[in-house]
Amino acid sequence: MTDNHTFSDNQTRKTWTKQQILSLYNKPFLELVYEAASVHREHHDPNKVQISSLISIKTGGCPEDCGYCPQAARYHTEVKIHELLPVHQVKAQALRAKQHGISRVCLGAAWRNVKDGEEFDQVLEMVRTVTKLDMEVCCTLGMLTENQAKRLEEAGLYAYNHNIDSSEDYYKEVISTRGFEDRLETIDNVRKTSITVCSGGIIGMGETIEDRCDMLRILANMYPQPESVPINALVAVEGTPLEDQKPVSIFEMVRMVATARIVIPTTQVRLSAGRTSMSQEGQALCFLAGANSIFAGDKLLTTPNPDIHQDKQLFDQLGIVPQAPFEKHPQRPVVEAKDAEVHALGERPKWSRPGHKIERNELAKAAGTINGSDEALVETKSE
Numbered sequence: 305m306t307d308n309h310t311f312s313d314n315q316t317r318k319t320w321t322k323q324q325i326l327s328l329y330n331k332p333f334l335e336l337v338y339e340a341a342s343v344h345r346e347h348h349d350p351n352k353v354q355i356s357s358l359i360s361i362k363t364g365g366c367p368e369d370c371g372y373c374p375q376a377a378r379y380h381t382e383v384k385i386h387e388l389l390p391v392h393q394v395k396a397q398a399l400r401a402k403q404h405g406i407s408r409v410c411l412g413a414a415w416r417n418v419k420d421g422e423e424f425d426q427v428l429e430m431v432r433t434v435t436k437l438d439m440e441v442c443c444t445l446g447m448l449t450e451n452q453a454k455r456l457e458e459a460g461l462y463a464y465n466h467n468i469d470s471s472e473d474y475y476k477e478v479i480s481t482r483g484f485e486d487r488l489e490t491i492d493n494v495r496k497t498s499i500t501v502c503s504g505g506i507i508g509m510g511e512t513i514e515d516r517c518d519m520l521r522i523l524a525n526m527y528p529q530p531e532s533v534p535i536n537a538l539v540a541v542e543g544t545p546l547e548d549q550k551p552v553s554i555f556e557m558v559r560m561v562a563t564a565r566i567v568i569p570t571t572q573v574r575l576s577a578g579r580t581s582m583s584q585e586g587q588a589l590c591f592l593a594g595a596n597s598i599f600a601g602d603k604l605l606t607t608p609n610p611d612i613h614q615d616k617q618l619f620d621q622l623g624i625v626p627q628a629p630f631e632k633h634p635q636r637p638v639v640e641a642k643d644a645e646v647h648a649l650g651e652r653p654k655w656s657r658p659g660h661k662i663e664r665n666e667l668a669k670a671a672g673t674i675n676g677s678d679e680a681l682v683e684t685k686s687e
């Protein structure tokens with residue numbers, strides 16, 4: 305049953321149930337794609353696709369345990385750690401991206417959460433610098449307090465990415481170092497500003513179709529809905545716990561894109577990780593089903609991605625043109641650091657660590673150097 309609520313801005317809010325979304329997902333394939341393509345045409349220009357680029361501003365060494373991520377310090381992968389990039393290097397990379405028709409840049413740092421201090425000030429300067437190039441800037445920096453979100457807003461940030469990854473139930477199977485509610489709290493903190501929300505997830509991690517639909521239910525029932533929803537297909541990286549996962553089929557990907565398009569009709573649905581294993585025809589089917597953004601560049605943070613020249617060739621074949629920046633939402637002015645009104649509070653928020661065991665505590669316990677009651681102390685100090 306659909307439950308409609310009318311809001312003062314005359315928007316109609318539809319509350320989706322998991323069952324409704326499952327019924328859509330499981331429709332005969334061509335019927336689903338036709339319906340999604342029709343919804344897409346009502347809200348978007350079907351011949352425009354936004355090209356975005358991801359810059360890894362701080363790579364690897366992350367204390368989290370996301371089972372899909374080669375940047376987690378605890379997994380043995382070939383990711384090369386680098387500390388926070390200087391602002392001029394990020395500007396140079398963004399300028400190169402702009403020359404290729406890329407209108408949005410996502411700055412990603414492998415952090416558990418943002419900490420006030422020099423490094424965050426440097427990120428704020430990156431946001432100001434890249435925004436002044438007339439590009440949409442998105443950041444993905446981990447968990448964020450309300451005050452930090454306000455500082456990013458002042459710097460001109462256009463979007464903040466914080467994926468919910470999967471259904472709440474399956475999330476626990478993939479990540480133990482923070483709770484699902486922490487993700488929602490960060491999204492709420494971003495929503496207290498005018499920064500747009502980018503939140504989506506990953507398929508192919510071993511979740512069920514029900515989990516996928518439940519993830520879409522959570523996103524679709526947010527109010528307002530996220531302005532951007534990335535749909536990633538897992539890129540199974542050797543050395544991570546999910547290294548043996550089989551790739552998802554193109555039909556599963558198209559079903560996911562089409563279902564997202566129907567339940568979140570005005571958002572930018574972004575084809576994200578996993579495009580290297582899709583044929584050009586498969587990607588065209590995703591565009592037909594409502595995907596209207598891709599990530600370009602030979603790397604997506606640390607995993608492979610198609611080359612921009614291949615993407616341009618595909619666009620030419622399909623008669624697709626790149627979407628200009630700020631077409632969907634206007635950009636606000638950038639406030640320089642010296643004029644900022646929101647200042648660091650030096651907060652030390654306690655984000656959750658549900659069921660998390662710190663490996664060195666376990667080793668120490670096994671070696672008999674700490675007992676159970678000491679463990680809590682060591683865990684607190686390590687945050």
Ligand code: SF4
Pocket residue numbers: 366367368369370373374375376413414415416446
């Ligand atoms: S996904 Fe982000 S938070 Fe999770 S391990 Fe990777 S870098 Fe860290």
